[in-house]
Amino acid sequence: MSKTTIISLDLAKKVIQVCKVNPYGELLFNKAMSPQKTKDLLANSPPCVVAMEGCASFHYWARVAQSFGHEVKGMAPKKVKPYISNQKTDANDAIGIAIASTQLGMTFCQVKDLSQQNIQTIQINRKWFDRTITSLGNHIRALCFEYGAIITLGKKSLRQAIIHFISPESTDLPEQIKPLFMILWQQYQTTEEHYKAVTLQLKQWVTQSEPCKRLMKLEGVSHIGAAGLLR
Incomplete structure (x- = not known):
């Protein structure tokens, strides 16, 4: 077992769900706590290992734990799963996370600082807007084809065609349906x-x-490429 106290968090x-295990492998407690009480516990605990799955809100809680001097060990959920015994409950998950964090050869997630997470968040949403534009364009094309x-x-081609189709002089679309296409086209332009x-x-x-500036010094790496390479 680990030579330090482990606090494992099953995030929600x-x-x-907070599980605390002492350096001798003894379970001190395993209970559900509010986010604020969890922060208070981390703030008032001597430096120890804080173990979590690398899931939603992991980076936030990892930075909170690090701010109080704790060592963070984040693991992919699939790496933790073999160490969860009995039926899947929050309490059993928290114990499994604590056990997994002590295993030899376990790989841990890198904690993103706020700047890295900001870039990742913007990049994810940029891709979402890009997919939405494509999806909306295909939707408009399919409706027109009907x-x-x-x-x-x-x-x-989409821009030229839809401007023509919704114009008063066009007879390609029924007048009753043109207001709908106007809304769809406005949504498309707004998304763009x-x-x-x-x-x-x-x-x-x-x-x-x-880090991104250094990546952009590589041949062929632009702003967007650097953001994608940043981990």
Whole structure:
């Protein structure tokens, strides 16, 4: 067993299962706590190992634990699963996390600092906007095709066609349905604007990141590529 106290956290939104094991492998307690009480426990505990699964909110709680001098050990859920005995409950999960953190050869997640997490969050949402633009464009094309109005591939073709279809003089679409296509087209344009704004924001963050600056010195690595390579 570990030569230090282990506090394992089974993370959740409203209630966190907290398991504390002493250096001799004895279970001191295993109970559900509110996020605030969990913070208080970490703040008032001597430096120890804080073990968690690398799931939602891991990086936040890892930084909280590190701010109080604790060593954080984050693990992929699939790495923890073999050490969870009996049926799956929050209490059993917390014990399994504590056990897994002591195993030889266990691999641990790198804790992202706030700057790294900000870049990752912007990058994820940039991709989401990009997928949404494609999905919405395909949706508009499919609806037009149902009325025999064909739009070829490409954003330029979509823009030219839909502006024509929703115009008062066009008879390609029924007048009753044109207001709907106007809404869809406005949503498409708004999403494009958001995508461009987020892309600009990502470039600004990358420019301020020292690790990203070093990555951009590599041949062929741009702002977007550096953000993707940053871990």
